[in-house]
Amino acid sequence: MARVFPEDPAQIFISCGQSKNSDELSTAKEIAIRLDKLGYRPYVAVQEQVLLGVAENIFEQLGKSEYFVFVDFKRERLNKTSPAIHRGSLFSHQELAVAHHIGLDVLALQERGVRKDDGLLGSLQLNAIEFSDRHLVAHVIASEIQKRHWSPHWKNALAVRRNPASSSDAHDGRFNHRLGRYFFIDVTNRHYHKMATNCYALLENVVKLDPLTETPVKAIELKWSGYIFPWAHIPAEGSRSFDAFFILHDHPLQLRFNTFSDSTDFVPNINGQGSYELRYVVIADNFPPARCTVTLDLNSSLELTTLR
Secondary structure: OOOOOOOOOOEEEEEEOOOOOOOHHHHHHHHHHHHHHOOOEEEEOOOOOOHHHHHHHHHHHHHHOOEEEEEEOOOOEOOOOOOOOEOOOHHHHHHHHHHHHOOOEEEEEEEOOEOOOOOHHHHHOOOOEEEOOHHHHHHHHHHHHHHOOOOOOOOOOEEEEOOOOOEEEEEEHHHOOEEEEEEEEEEEEOOOOOOEEEEEEEEEEEEEEOOEEEEOOOOOEEOEOOOOOOOEEEOOOOEEEEEEEEEEOOEEEEEEOOEOOOOHHHOOOOEOOEEEEEEEEEEOOOOOOEEEEEEEEEOOOHHHOEEO
């Protein structure tokens, strides 16, 4: 069973026509409400009028989605004979093309009267479900995704999180076996079957909060806990941790980092009592970058130092 992150459920991209002169807008809203009650995060695609809007909004939201619901409403009539045949929504077909390209699970519905297997529907063999009553579309979608065993409890994403209790003491041979406290950050693969490959953890930004001062940080890979290479694989629904930093017991105001570098110029210099914000990023071959910002309260007494 996948780990549950109730505040960040699987997103369903809802692609359907939104003609202002029909009930399409209300149908899209009904679909979103129904999917929200099932525990998903619905996103109703808005038809952008400019290319910049498409690139920054539609493509971005498709990349954040796990599922794709395609509703093909009737548009202009294409023939003068009976029965009437209509074209579908051109914009929705474009979104369908992108969703298929990035590998989203697709549920397709087509209004009665739209030309069968038009556009991508025919070549992708999606077996679109036909409907005639728009007021029942939300119910049909909810029923169908349950039949398909879709789940809101996974995402095509890595989750980077700090467990306040995740630290341990150990002697470090590089410092004459002096005792140090190691602080860890956990990375969870939220996908239900895909392994995250070649994952790297990096410190991306450091800001001292009072006075507000930014510490320059050069890109440098951090060490995965208990592992000797800078890259690591994380199994589906599995977790690993990386060393955020460590502090020597006899030198409690200096942060030290386990990095893969042969130059001290790449090691951040963070020392002195105060509060700091540290932003970490984890990148992988087959997942979007994942970030986590933590707050460090560095104290002259190591027992009072916290990372949250």
